[in-house]
Amino acid sequence: MKTIKRRNFLKIFAFIGIFGGIACQAAYALVKSFFPKARYEPPQRFKVGSAHQFTDGPNFLAKHRIFVIKEGNKFHALSSICTHLGCNVTFNKLSKAKKVIVRGKEIEEKFEFHCACHGSKFYGDGTPYTGPAPTPLPAYEVSVSAVDRQLIVDKSIEVDSSQRFTV
């Protein structure tokens, strides 16, 4: 068996330790330098306006890329970003309401969401039924501001698409 002297072992150990450490630091700093500490992007939680400003059905908010959907006094918010590859879906009003079965439940829908890029189509509650989109459009939490009674949407909190916020 080949033996290695203690002195040589320590030499190699120190060499790898010092220069390897320097290299790792450099690599860490290099990768880290690509991640900004602040992002000049719209906030994830924002006010979208008073309840009475919305019309029945989906209201597209271009700045935040969400739909705020009003059904009487009930509100929910859906993302407008297609879950396939991130294009913007548009909402299409159906000329007459149709009944569809989503996850075992029959719902009546008055509008659908279509994606122009690769042809995905979603039911009114965000469930994809044709095209390449793999998952439903995420629904975001809706709440109301205690100060000026404006609706607040929080894109960092995903909720079930059947959840409604009643004003």
Place this chain on the structure above:
Amino acid sequence: MGIWNRLSNKIVFSWDPVEALQKKDAIDRVFWMHFIPTDNDVSRESFSIRYSLYLGTMAAVIFTILCATGLLQMLRYVPSVERAYWSVKDLQFIFPFGWFIRDLHRISAYLLIVFVVLHLCRAFYTGAFKKGRRKKTNGWINWMTGIMLLVLTLAMAFTGYVLPWDQVGYWGANIGTNIIKSIPIIGDWLKYFVLGGNELGQNFLIRIYALHVLLLPLLMVLFISYHFWRNRTDGGMACEDNIETDQDQNQGQGNNAIHAFSGLEKDETLKYTPMFLKRLIWVSLATTAFAILLTLFVSIPLNAPANPVMAENPAKAPWFLLWLQELVASTTISVGQYRINGGFVGGVVVPGLLLTWLAWVPFFDNSPSSATGVWFHRSRLRQNIIFSVILLAIIGLIFFTYFCRGPNWVFYWPWEVWPEVH
């Protein structure tokens, strides 16, 4: 000796050597000759148009045009989200002949892709990646370098069309980065790393800009240089009459056998070198003229400025990515209750497999060494068929997507009129 001969001799040779040693010296003295295989190593067949079609030369010339026009564009372009589009518009309409620079750059980029792919086909169909019977040759190294150059070409093309920050570029970048995101486990992190944020913005544009104008071209120059040098070291093209017949005919004839070439006298080889250079110059001039003529007759429209809210309908990628777009749009698959995003299957797995297959071909090639450098050798029939089928499928997908996909990615016959959408 005509005027052209005298002129070309001035460029390439200071004298016309007779002795072999002088010939080598002549090559060493002229810089351009370093791109060309050395004395006595290369046969006439290696320079013949019908063997190599000079496609690699054409691609190299086009790359030079791209560098020149790209440099001129760098003087006008502003890599900022707010101003990028308008600086490209200024280049097109305000600067005299700016349209020419931009169109020539765009046309050359298209031509580069075409020539690189054709060059790949040539190398595949002739079996140029094979070792052959020569001892020093490693054809597969140049084959790998070529695959790297293909990837770099496509990366350059992709980063290039993002830069104007118009509708096609913006949504192309959006889809491209979401393909990254669709990679399992590391996807989200990788997308954040590439974007420098959660949304397409300044951080992303400036990164793409640096890649497109500095890093990728630098890599490209390095790989092209190596590609040339490797070819020279390998003793020119891997073609039929350039293969050492050390085993077959000259076995046991001693020292002579090493330098023997089939069907060629030893001293016949260098005589073709000035002829080859002249041919190179002709090919370069013809390629440049072709690109310029195309630029004059084909205009490249500028799209609408980027609109982060609404993509065009249909939102089609540039032609060289259309086959990928069709793949990502149709390969979402369900495994049990899980659905795998088509972006991952069509955008990462399929191209990755294709590239891996290309890279592995030299190692799984069992055809005899006499099949090296022969167009469509019978022993390579099966590989050639597989390659052709893949190539035709990609070209077919491009044409299908270009002509048959309408608004909302619905199928239409080419003669059908698309309905009005928003």
